[in-house]
Amino acid sequence: MKIHGDVISPFVRMCLVTAHEVGLKDRVQLAAAAVKPGEVNAELAKLSPIGKIPVLETDHHHPIYDSRVIMEYLAHVAGNRAYIPDDGVKRFRVLTLLALAQGIAEAGVGLRYEQAQRPEGAQWPAYADRLRARIAAGLDDMENQWHDVLHGVNAGSVAAACTLGYLDFRHQVLSWRTGRPKLKAFADNFNARDSMKAWPLA
Ligand SMILES: N[C@@H](CCC(=O)N[C@@H](CS)C(=O)NCC(=O)O)C(=O)O
Incomplete structure (x- = not known):
């Protein structure tokens, strides 16, 4: 594949x-x-x-x-039935964390396009501000509501770790760790996994 x-x-x-x-x-x-x-x-x-x-x-x-x-x-x-669990409650927790992480990632990629790709003179600062606000709101929710799912290795926690890695790589200026100690601890822990180290960003 x-x-x-x-x-x-x-x-x-x-x-x-x-x-x-x-x-x-x-x-x-x-x-x-x-x-x-x-x-x-x-x-x-x-x-x-x-x-x-x-x-x-x-x-x-x-x-x-x-x-x-x-x-x-x-x-x-x-044949892995735990990564996106079959069981209803767990399944939709994992899938919703996945959607949350992907929503933050989409805003992060969109912000990068606004900053690095949008032709000069065609910028839309209010939209860039909206993307920053969406990232912040998403991270706050991840900090406060998702530790049961982040605790495991599943589609949601992998998506969260990759999204935070992307923010470190492209949007350091957002300082996402500030005020989010649980998310910082999650990332420190998850980034030490072989799977994450096998695919570094830099
Ligand atoms: N919903 C898509 C989003 C993928 C996505 O936005 N990829 C970006 C790169 S990070 C891309 O291909 N951008 C090119 C474009 O927007 O034309 C997914 O989950 O795979």
């Missing part, structure tokens, strides 16, 4: 770390694919009309996207 993308993308890293955590690290390789929001990557477009990374290409060359579906696919192939 190939995952098309770049590890700097929090969504791509979530999938690579997932492969490692469910025991498929030797069956998944990263195929480098770069994307820019204003351009089409023609090779990627053959696999996904959406043109975003990640896209997983199965051994039979079928495309699977987006990251949430890839994570579920990998857990399914591995």
